[in-house]
Amino acid sequence: MTVFPENFLWGGATAANQIEGGYQEDGRGLAISDIMTAGSLNKARQITYIDKNGLPGTETALSGRNNLPQGAHGAVFSNYYYPNQRAVDFYHNYQQDIKMLAEMGFKVYRMSISWSRIFPNGDEKEPNKKGLDFYHRIFKELRKYQIEPLVTISHYDDPLVISQKYHDWQDRNMIDCYVHYAETLFKEYKGIVTKWITFNEINAPLLMLSFDKNAQDTDYQKAYQKLHYQLVASSRAVQIAHKIDPNNTIGNMICGVTNYPATPDPQDVLLTRHTWEKLIYYASDVQVLGKYPPFAKRLWQEHEIQLEMTEQDQEDLLAGKVDVYTFSYYHSSLATTHDSKDQVKGNFAAGVRNPYLEYSQWGWATDASGLQYFLEIIYDRYRIPVMIVENGLGATDKVENGKIHDQERITYYRKHIKAMARAIANGVDLIGYTTWACIDSISAGTGQVSKRYGLIYVDLDDQGNGSLKRLPKDSFYWYQKVITTNGEEL
Numbered sequence: 282m283t284v285f286p287e288n289f290l291w292g293g294a295t296a297a298n299q300i301e302g303g304y305q306e307d308g309r310g311l312a313i314s315d316i317m318t319a320g321s322l323n324k325a326r327q328i329t330y331i332d333k334n335g336l337p338g339t340e341t342a343l344s345g346r347n348n349l350p351q352g353a354h355g356a357v358f359s360n361y362y363y364p365n366q367r368a369v370d371f372y373h374n375y376q377q378d379i380k381m382l383a384e385m386g387f388k389v390y391r392m393s394i395s396w397s398r399i400f401p402n403g404d405e406k407e408p409n410k411k412g413l414d415f416y417h418r419i420f421k422e423l424r425k426y427q428i429e430p431l432v433t434i435s436h437y438d439d440p441l442v443i444s445q446k447y448h449d450w451q452d453r454n455m456i457d458c459y460v461h462y463a464e465t466l467f468k469e470y471k472g473i474v475t476k477w478i479t480f481n482e483i484n485a486p487l488l489m490l491s492f493d494k495n496a497q498d499t500d501y502q503k504a505y506q507k508l509h510y511q512l513v514a515s516s517r518a519v520q521i522a523h524k525i526d527p528n529n530t531i532g533n534m535i536c537g538v539t540n541y542p543a544t545p546d547p548q549d550v551l552l553t554r555h556t557w558e559k560l561i562y563y564a565s566d567v568q569v570l571g572k573y574p575p576f577a578k579r580l581w582q583e584h585e586i587q588l589e590m591t592e593q594d595q596e597d598l599l600a601g602k603v604d605v606y607t608f609s610y611y612h613s614s615l616a617t618t619h620d621s622k623d624q625v626k627g628n629f630a631a632g633v634r635n636p637y638l639e640y641s642q643w644g645w646a647t648d649a650s651g652l653q654y655f656l657e658i659i660y661d662r663y664r665i666p667v668m669i670v671e672n673g674l675g676a677t678d679k680v681e682n683g684k685i686h687d688q689e690r691i692t693y694y695r696k697h698i699k700a701m702a703r704a705i706a707n708g709v710d711l712i713g714y715t716t717w718a719c720i721d722s723i724s725a726g727t728g729q730v731s732k733r734y735g736l737i738y739v740d741l742d743d744q745g746n747g748s749l750k751r752l753p754k755d756s757f758y759w760y761q762k763v764i765t766t767n768g769e770e771l
Contacts, residue, residue: 283766283767283769284702284705284706285701285767285768285769286712287767289711289712289714290429290431290668290712290715291386291387291388291713291763291764291767291768292382292388292389292390292391292428292431292713292715292716292719293382293385293390293391293715293716293718293719293720293736294391294671294716294717295371295391295718295720295722296392296436296481296725297393297394297395297438298314298365298393298395298436298437298723299314299365299368299718299722299724299725300368300371300718300723301368301371301372302368302370302372302373303367303372304365304366306372307409307411307412307415308398308401308409308411308412309395309398309401309409310397310398310400310401310440311355311397311440311441311442312365312395312396312397312438312441313328313437313438313439313444314365314438315363315365315366316328316329316330316441317342317363317365317728318339318361318362318363319362319363319364319727319728319729319744320342320726320728320729321727321728321729321743322642322643322732325341326341326342326726326727327340327341327342327361328341328342328349328355329356329357329358330349330350330353330355330356331353337358338353348449349445353445354445362744362745364728364729364730364745365723367745368722369721369730369739369741369749370749371720372415374749374751375418375419378720379419379422379423379425379426380426381720381737381753382428382719383426383428384753384761385719385736385757385760385761386765387426387428387764388428388429388764389429389476389715390423390428390429390431391431391432391433391478391670391715392419392430392431392432392433393432393433393435393438394416394432394433394434394466396434396435396438396440397438397440397441398412398415399412399413399462399465400458400462401440401442402440402442402443403439403443403462404442404443404454404461408465408469413469416470420473420474424473430473430476431478431670432466432470432477432478433478433479433480434462434463434477434478435459435479435480435481436480436481437481437482437485437725443455449503449507450506450507450510450511451506453589455514456510456514456517459518460514460517460518463479463514463522464518464521464525467518467521467522467526467529471525475528475529475530476529476530477529478532478534478670479514479515479518479519479531479532479533479603480511480514480515482534482535482536482609483511483512483515483533483564484508484536484560484561484563484564484565486504486507487504487505487508487559487560487564488536488560489504490504491559491560498585501583501586502586502587505580505581505586506588506589509588509589509590509594512564512567512568513598515533515568515601516568516598516600516601516602517601518531519531519601519602530604530605531603531605532603532604532606532607532668533564533568533569533603533606533607534607534609535561535564535565535606535607535608535609537608537610538560538561538612538613538614539610539613539614539651539652539654539655540556540560540613540614540616541613541615541616541635542615543617543619543621543635544619546618546619549617549619552616552617553616556616558576558580559580562662563577563580565659565663568602569606569665570663571598571600571602572599604666605665605666605667605668606659606660606663606665606666606667606668607669607670608659608667608668608671609669609670609671609717610651610655610669610671610672610697611645611672611717612645612648612651613635613638613646613648614632614646615632615633615634615635617632617633621633621634623636625640625644625646635648641674642676642677643727645675647693649696649697649699650700652672652700653700653703653704656669656700656709656711657704657707657709660708660710660711666711667709667711667712668711668712668713668714668715669701669711669713669714669715670713671716671717672716673690673716673717674689674690674693674694674734675724675733675734676690676732677731677733678733678738678754680738680740680752683752684752685738685752685753685754685755686755687754687756688755691756694716694756694759694760694763695771698763698768698771701714702768716734717734718735719735719736719737720735720736720739720751721733721734721737721738722735728743730742730743735754736756736760737751737752737754737757738753739751740752
């Protein structure tokens with residue numbers, strides 16, 4: 282018999298900036314993702330801009346991060362391809378797409394709202410009604426099939442105007458902009474949406490720096506300050522959501538990476554603990570426990586961090602604790618103080634290669650046991666319900682006679698769902714699982730669509746060519762069976 286609870290939330294996940302398109306329709310403003318070019322495994326994405334002297338320029342892009350030089354403003358140029366602008370055009374195909382999700386038997390659909398579709402610049406007093414109406418149509422379509430929406434308020438999709446104005450969350454005014462936006466959503470969709478996530482992978486600023494060996498103390502200062510303002514914004518949103526509708530359930534969202542010591546050297550074991558503290562616990566302790574952990578002082582001292590933090594901030598953090606711990610999980614990593622020639626090189630992957638694991642073509646270690654480990658460690662630490670809201674395999678799919686035989690993806694999912702079952706059997710209160718992604722989308726890291734995660738194939742290539750026709754993959758039918766049997770048949 283299955284160990285998954287009867288009301289387990291099976292489903293899939295997407296992000297507005299990666300699937301929606303319609304980037305200039307119905308009053309939507311530009312977002313950071315709209316000025317990001319296409320890239321590849323070996324070619325970084327770029328942000329395009331006009332500098333303070335009126336000259337065009339580019340700068341290396343990082344997910345959800347405004348990297349513009351001082352005095353520059355983002356711009357779109359005709360000689361670049363910006364994959365997120367059309368993405369896979371969910372904006373005009375949502376009815377067909379949601380119907381296919383229903384055919385798989387989805388109980389929940391994790392999605393995000395495009396902030397600049399609601400507030401084009403990010404700081405208007407009144408929302409864009411056409412933007413609000415679009416999501417009303419989405420939620421109506423989901424409810425038609427008894428699919429519960431799980432809505433991420435901010436998913437690497439800040440409006441370009443305020444991101445430039447406030448230098449990527451380096452100004453306290455961003456908190457007020459976010460809180461006004463979140464409150465608007467809570468009021469507008471009261472009784473329609475009751476499951477929310479405040480920020481996608483809120484620990485990303487620190488994770489990104491962990492891949493940069495040349496990062497300076499000034500970079501860490503910006504990252505910690507951005508993270509603090511977002512943590513405060515999240516906590517205020519949680520309080521407002523609970524006040525507007527006591528039925529609201531609010532989650533945080535952490536990019537989960539299981540870290541192991543590469544050797545039995547005590548220095549490696551200690552480094553592994555410190556890596557967990559910096560990249561995982563630092564952000565989630567604040568969101569779940571309501572205050573910075575004791576080791577935060579050590580982390581701040583490492584880079585001479587001086588946080589702009591008020592007493593009111595600390596009161597809000599304590600009052601705005603989340604109800605559920607949500608996280609993404611794709612791979613594990615090794616921590617070591619020793620030099621090694623066998624290094625991992627990939628998309629947001631670095632460090633020493635683990636000889637016991639297999640790696641994807643994008644450099645990520647497939648490690649289902651690492652998911653079990655993460656679940657058990659996190660639940661033991663926080664004792665609140667846990668949900669996996671991203672997990673999947675990016676791979677190159679081939680269409681053969683109108684079919685996509687993605688056995689590698691099925692194998693990946695099978696291993697990870699078995700690991701989930703073991704964690705549940707060991708006492709973890711795991712309430713749901715949404716695959717990344719339920720439909721092929723634009724990769725946040727590389728801007729490619731050929732790095733496919735979906736259970737649904739979209740006819741689109743990395744240059745933007747294709748019919749956008751949807752096709753179910755073999756994994757579509759396999760996951761359909763998993764949901765129907767509540768995880769019993771894998």
